[in-house]
Amino acid sequence: MRVAHVTALVTELDALESESIFVFREVAAEFERPVILFSGGKDSIVMLHLARKAFSPAGVPFTLLHVDTGHNFPEVLAYRDAVIEQLGLRLEVASVEDYIADGRLRERADGTRNPLQTVPLLDAINKHRFDAVFGGGRRDEERARAKERIFSLRDEFGQWDPRNQRPELWSLYNGKHRPGEHVRVFPLSNWTELDVWNYIEREEIPLPSIYYAHERDVFERDGMLLAVGPYSQPRSGESVGKRIVRYRTVGDMSCTGAVASTAGSPAEVVVEVAASTLTERGATRADDRVSEAAMEDRKREGYF
Amino acid sequence: MSTLLRLATAGSVDDGKSTLVGRLLHDCKAILADQIAHVKTVSEARGGDFDFALLTDGLRAEREQGITIDVAYRYFATDKRSFILADCPGHVQYTRNTVTGASTADVVIILVDARHGVLEQTRRHLAVAGLLRVPHVVLAVNKIDLVGYDEAGFTKIAKDVNEVADQLGIAHIQAIPVSALVGDNVVDRSAHTPWYDGPTLLELLENASGRIDNSQQPLRFPVQYVIRPQTDDEYRDYRGYTGTVASGTVSVGDQVIVLPAGRRTSIAGIDRPVVTATSTTVVERPSAVAGEAVTVRLADDLDVARGSVIVDAEASPGTRRELAATVSWLADRPLTVGARVLIKHTTTTAQAIVTKITGALDLDTLGVIDATELALNDIGKVQLKIAAPLAADPYSSNAITGSFLLIDAHDGWTLAAGMIDDEEGELL
Numbered sequence: 045m046r047v048a049h050v051t052a053l054v055t056e057l058d059a060l061e062s063e064s065i066f067v068f069r070e071v072a073a074e075f076e077r078p079v080i081l082f083s084g085g086k087d088s089i090v091m092l093h094l095a096r097k098a099f100s101p102a103g104v105p106f107t108l109l110h111v112d113t114g115h116n117f118p119e120v121l122a123y124r125d126a127v128i129e130q131l132g133l134r135l136e137v138a139s140v141e142d143y144i145a146d147g148r149l150r151e152r153a154d155g156t157r158n159p160l161q162t163v164p165l166l167d168a169i170n171k172h173r174f175d176a177v178f179g180g181g182r183r184d185e186e187r188a189r190a191k192e193r194i195f196s197l198r199d200e201f202g203q204w205d206p207r208n209q210r211p212e213l214w215s216l217y218n219g220k221h222r223p224g225e226h227v228r229v230f231p232l233s234n235w236t237e238l239d240v241w242n243y244i245e246r247e248e249i250p251l252p253s254i255y256y257a258h259e260r261d262v263f264e265r266d267g268m269l270l271a272v273g274p275y276s277q278p279r280s281g282e283s284v285g286k287r288i289v290r291y292r293t294v295g296d297m298s299c300t301g302a303v304a305s306t307a308g309s310p311a312e313v314v315v316e317v318a319a320s321t322l323t324e325r326g327a328t329r330a331d332d333r334v335s336e337a338a339m340e341d342r343k344r345e346g347y348f
Numbered sequence: 349m350s351t352l353l354r355l356a357t358a359g360s361v362d363d364g365k366s367t368l369v370g371r372l373l374h375d376c377k378a379i380l381a382d383q384i385a386h387v388k389t390v391s392e393a394r395g396g397d398f399d400f401a402l403l404t405d406g407l408r409a410e411r412e413q414g415i416t417i418d419v420a421y422r423y424f425a426t427d428k429r430s431f432i433l434a435d436c437p438g439h440v441q442y443t444r445n446t447v448t449g450a451s452t453a454d455v456v457i458i459l460v461d462a463r464h465g466v467l468e469q470t471r472r473h474l475a476v477a478g479l480l481r482v483p484h485v486v487l488a489v490n491k492i493d494l495v496g497y498d499e500a501g502f503t504k505i506a507k508d509v510n511e512v513a514d515q516l517g518i519a520h521i522q523a524i525p526v527s528a529l530v531g532d533n534v535v536d537r538s539a540h541t542p543w544y545d546g547p548t549l550l551e552l553l554e555n556a557s558g559r560i561d562n563s564q565q566p567l568r569f570p571v572q573y574v575i576r577p578q579t580d581d582e583y584r585d586y587r588g589y590t591g592t593v594a595s596g597t598v599s600v601g602d603q604v605i606v607l608p609a610g611r612r613t614s615i616a617g618i619d620r621p622v623v624t625a626t627s628t629t630v631v632e633r634p635s636a637v638a639g640e641a642v643t644v645r646l647a648d649d650l651d652v653a654r655g656s657v658i659v660d661a662e663a664s665p666g667t668r669r670e671l672a673a674t675v676s677w678l679a680d681r682p683l684t685v686g687a688r689v690l691i692k693h694t695t696t697t698a699q700a701i702v703t704k705i706t707g708a709l710d711l712d713t714l715g716v717i718d719a720t721e722l723a724l725n726d727i728g729k730v731q732l733k734i735a736a737p738l739a740a741d742p743y744s745s746n747a748i749t750g751s752f753l754l755i756d757a758h759d760g761w762t763l764a765a766g767m768i769d770d771e772e773g774e775l776l
Contacts, residue, residue, distance in 0.1 A: 056352050056430060062641035066592045069572040069641075073654050073695070093623060098641070100621035100628045101586060102577035130626050183421040187406025190420045193448075197760075206407050207417055211444040211678045213451040213765045215592075216692055216753045220760030234432060236423045250625055326382030337408040 057243055061094065064231040066215060067194060068098040071176045071229055072105050074219045078176035078229075079169075081348055082108040082135070084120035084127075085294040086251055087180030087232055090240055092127070093249050094231060095178075106178070107134045111165045111348075113157035114141035115275045115297040123252040136172065138164035155275070156299035162347045166202040169226055176219065178229050179348040184236045186325055188340035194233050200224035202346030228348070237292075237324050238317050245310035254291045255313070257306045262287050268301030268328065292317075292324040301328040351429040353558050356419075356449040358477065359459030360469035361438035364490045366416050368459060368528035369435040370400025372550065375535035378424035379403060400528065404435040417442055419449040428554040438469055443725045444678035447476055447765055454559050455484040457549070458509070458521070462495045466508045471711045474509070475727055478516035479674060479767060481744065484556050485513065485521050488549060493527040497540040515714040524549050560747075563637040566663035567596035567604065568741070568749045570694035571656040575643060588619060588630075588643035589652055594694070594748035596660060598644060599635035603661040606652055607739035612661055617645040655696040657739035657749070665749065667737035672706075674729050674743075675722070675754065675764040683722040683730070689763060691734055693752040698736035700754070705730050729769070743767035 071078050080095060082088045095104045110124060128135045140160050143149035149160050169177060183190045193209055195217045210218060219227050232240070244251065262269040262285065263278040269289055270276045275298040278284055289302035290313075307313045320327070339347075357365040373379050383403065390411070391399045404420040405411055416437040424431050434449035438459075450456050456477045460470055477485050487509050495501050506523035513521050524533055525541050526549060532538030535550045547555070575588040598604075602615045619630035619642065636642040646652065659665065677683055683702060691700040708719035708728040722728040743750030754764040 059352065059639060062592060062639060065641035066572070069590050070695075073573045096623045096628050097621040098590070099573075099575060100619075100623060100643075101583045101630050102575045102579075103628065131628075184423045187404075187420070190404070190406050190422065191418050207409055209418055209445070210760075211448045211762045211765070213448060213753060213762070214747065214751050215452075216751065218692065218753060218755055218760065218762050220690075220755055222759060234421070234423075247623070321381045323380050323382055326380065326386075337411075340406070340408055 057239065057246060060235055060239055061097070061243070063215075063234065064094045065098040067217065067229060067231040068095050070217050071178070071219065072099070075176040075227070077172065077174050078105075078178065079107045079109045079136070079172070079174040080104075080178040081180065082110055082124065083294065084110070084124040084252060085180065086240060086244065086255060087182065089249060089251060090243060091178060091180045091231060093247060096131075103131070104133065107136060107172070107174075109136045109138065109168055109174070109177075111138045111161045111168070112140060113161060113296045114139065114144075115157050117252065117254050117291075117294060117297055119252045119254050120294055136168060138168040140164055154299075156296050158296045158299060159342055159347070162202070162342065162345050165348065166346045169202065174226060175221065176227050176229050177348075178231060180232055181230050181348060182232050182235050182237070182240075185323070186339045188337065188343055192230055192233065194230055195219055196228045196230065197221060198226050198228055198346065202226075204228075204343050204346070206340065206344070238314065241310055241314045241317055245314060252294065254294065257288050257290045257308050259286055260289050260302065261285070262289060262302060269304065270301055271297065273297060291328070293328045295329065299329065303327055351558065352432065353429055353553060353556060354432045354434070354452055354454045355553065356434040356446075356453035356456050356482075357436050357459060358446055358450060358456050358473035359438055360461070360464075360467045361415060363438055363459040363461045364528045365438060365459050366401035366404050366435055368457070368488060368490060368526065368534065369422065369433060370403040371528045371531055371534050372433070373403060373422060373424055374400060375531060376424055376426055376550065378422075415439055418445045426550070426554060431553065440469060440472070440725060443472065443476075446473060447480075447676050447678065450476055450480055450482055451765065453482050455486060455553065455556055456482045457486045457488055459488045459490050460505055460509065462489050462492045462498075462501055462505065462525070465505050466512065468711055470509070471512055471714070472725065474512050474518065475516055475709060475711065475714075476676060478513070478518045479676060479727060481747065483560055485518055486549070486552060487521045487523040488526045489523055490526055490528055492525040492532060492541065493530050497525070499541075499543040502544075512714065522546065522552060524552065561638075562595040562746065563597055565595035565638070565746060566660040567598055567602070567658070568594040568665075568739075568746060569598060569644065569658040570594055570749070571652060571654055571658065572695050573654060574652070588645055589656075589658070590641070590643045591695070592641045593636055593638045595638050595746050597635055597637045598642075598658075600632075604658050605661045605664045606646070606650055607657045607659055607664065608667045608737040609651060609656070611648070611650050613646045613648040613650060615644055616647040619643040619645070655736075657694060659739060665739055665741045667739050669734045669737050671732045671734065671738070671740065672729070672769045673732065673752070673766045674727065674769060675766045677722040677724060677726045677728065677764050679756070679761060679763040680724055682724075683728075683764070685720070688757065690755040690757050691732065691752050691766075692755055693738050693740060694749060696736060696738060697755075698734050698738070699757070700732045700734045703731045703733050740768050742770045744770055
C-alpha cells in the first residue's frame with residue numbers, strides 16, 4: 045500500500061519543502077545565534093540543502109555543528125569536510141573523543157557513544173551561546189520524536205519536558221526564550237524517510253557513498269549487520285562474511301547496522317524503503333533497543 | 349493540489365482515540381514489523397492483549413497512566429492519498445495540546461464512547477473545532493461492540509452531537525459506528541452493523557476534500573526575512589523579500605501595496621532557488637500561489653522589512669491597532685482585563701493590552717455569558733489594543749492573516765490562540 049506514495053509526490057514534496065523553508069526563515073529572523081546540527085547523515089544533508097534554498101542567492105546564515113562520536117564512517121567525514129569547503133561554511137566540532145580523553149566522559153560498557161553526545165552538545169551550545177539549534181529529527185522516526193513540536197524549548201540544563209510543551213498553533217512558531225534557554229528546531233518534522241529519499245532523488249543531492257549498495261565485511265549481531273572495523277569486532281561465535289549492504293542511517297559506527305541491499309541509486313532506495321517491513325531505526329540502531337523509552341530518556345537529558 | 353490530508357483526533361478521555369489511531373494504522377498496514385513486535389512485547393509484559401494505543405502513546409508517563417498527554421504525529425498512506433495524523437489528548441488538563449493538533453487539521457475525528465454519549469469534553473472539542481473552522485468534522489461512535497451494536501443508541505448520539513454542532517455553526521457531521529478495539533467500520537466494513545450503510549472511517553477520509561484552497565483569495569504575503577547577499581557578483585545589488593504566500597497568487601507585474609506603510613508598488617520579480625553541490629543561485633518564475641515559499645523583488649526601493657505584508661492593491665485589508673477576537677485560553681494563569689501581553693500575528697510581534705473581556709462560551713448552554721476573566725481552557729471574546737499596526741483579516745476569510753498568538757512577555761509561554769472576529773463580531 046505504501047508504494048503508491050511514490051507517484052503522487054511532486055506537490056507533496058513541494059509542500060514539505062515550503063514548510064521547511066518557512067521554518068528556516070523564521071529562525072533566521074527571530075534568533076541571534078542559530079546553528080545547524082550537521083552529522084553528514086542524509087537528514088542533516090537535506091536540512092542544509094533546504095537552508096541553502098531558503099536564503100539563496102545569499103549564503104546560509106548559520107554555523108554548523110558536528111557532535112563527533114569519534115566512531116565515524118570515513119566516507120561521512122570526508123563528505124562533511126568537502127561540503128564545508130565547497131560552500132565556505134563555518135563548522136564547529138564537539139568531540140566526544142576529547143571528553144573521554146580528559147576524563148569528562150567515560151566509555152560505556154557497551155562501547156557505543158551515541159548517548160555520550162549529549163554533554164559535548166550542551167557544552168557547545170553554552171560555549172557558543174547558540175539560541176536556536178536545528179536538528180534533522182523526524183516525527184516518523186521514533187515514538188518520542190513523534191511527540192516533538194517544530195519549535196521545542198530547552199531549559200538552561202538542555203532538558204526537554206515532554207509533559208509540559210508549549211502549545212504550537214498553525215504556523216505561528218513561538219521562539220521566545222529566556223537567557224540560558226534555547227530552542228531546538230526541527231524543520232523536517234513532517235517528512236518521512238520516503239519523503240527524504242524522494243527529495244534526494246528529485247533534487248539530485250549527493251550523499252556519502254555508504255548510503256548505497258557496496259561490498260563490506262560484516263557480522264550479524266541482534267539481527268543487525270555490523271561492519272568489521274576499528275570500533276566493532278565480532279565476538280566469538282559471530283562469523284564474518286562479505287555482503288552487499290547499504291546504510292539506512294549513519295551514526296556511531298559501533299552501533300549502526302547496515303541492511304542487505306543492492307540499491308545503488310536514490311530511485312532504487314525509494315523502491316526499497318517503500319517496501320521495507322522495518323522502520324529505519326528498528327533496522328539499524330542498537331541504542332534504541334535498550335529500553336521502552338530509550339530515546340525519550342536521552343531527549344529529556346538534552347540529546348537531539 | 350496535494351492529496352495530503354491532515355487529521356486530528358478529539359473527544360473525552362478514555363473514548364479510545366489512541367486505540368482508534370492504532371487500529372487505523374494497523375489495518376492500513378502502516379505499522380512495520382519492529383513496531384508491532386515492540387507493542388506485543390510491552391503488552392505481554394503487562395499481561396494484556398495487544399494494546400493498539402501503545403502505537404502512539406510514546407511517552408513513559410503516557411504508558412504508565414494509559415492516557416495521552418501530548419499530540420503524537422503519525423504518517424501513513426493508502427493507494428489514494430497520504431495522511432498526517434495527530435493523535436490528541438482527551439484529558440481536560442491537556443486541552444491546549446488538542447488545540448495544537450487541531451489547528452493544522454483538515455479533518456477532526458470526534459470520538460464518543462457509545463456507552464456514555466456526549467460529555468463535557470466532547471462539547472469543548474467540538475467548540476474548538478468550530479472555532480478553528482476545521483473544514484471537516486467526523487463523529488466516530490466508538491465501542492459500539494460494548495452496546496451490542498445498538499442502532500438506536502448510535503442514532504441518538506449522532507443526533508445529540510449534531511445538535512451541539514448546529515449551535516456552534518458546524519456543518520452536518522457524518523457519524524460512523526466503530527469499534528476501534530475490534531476493528532468495526534474503521535478500515536473494514538463490519539458485519540455487525542447491517543443497519544449502517546454509510547462509509548467506513550477510512551473511506552470517508554480518503555474521499556474528504558483536502559485543505560481549503562485559498563489561492564483565489566486576495567494576495568497576502570507577509571515578509572519574513574530580507575535577503576541582501578552583498579556579494580561581489582551579479583547579486584551585488586540584489587534585495588529579495590522572502591515569505592510564504594498566505595493567500596492568493598502573486599505574479600510579476602502585479603500592483604501591490606506594502607503594509608503597514610501603505611506604499612504602492614509592483615512585483616518586479618519572483619525568484620526560485622537553484623541549488624547544486626557547489627552553487628546557490630536563483631531563476632525567475634512568473635508567479636507563485638498560496639502555500640509556496642518564495643522570494644519577491646519590488647519595482648520601487650521602499651522600506652520593507654520583516655513584519656511588512658505585501659497585499660493586492662485592489663483588496664487591501666488596511667491596518668488596525670485594535671482587534672476584536674475570540675481566544676482559546678491555554679495558560680494556567682487566568683486572563684484579566686488590563687493584561688499586557690505580546691501578540692504574534694504573521695511575522696509581526698508587538699505589545700498588546702487586553703482592554704476588554706466581552707464574554708465567555710458556556711459549554712452547557714453553548715451561549716455566551718458575561719466574564720471578567722478567562723481561565724485555562726476557556727473560550728472567550730476579547731478586545732485588544734496593539735502597539736503596532738497589523739495588516740489583519742477576519743479569521744473566517746483568512747486563517748493566516750486572521751490568527752494570532754498571545755505570548756507572555758516574561759517567560760515566553762504561549763497564552764492563547766486568537767481568531768479575529770468578523771465585522772459583525774459573532775462568537776463562533
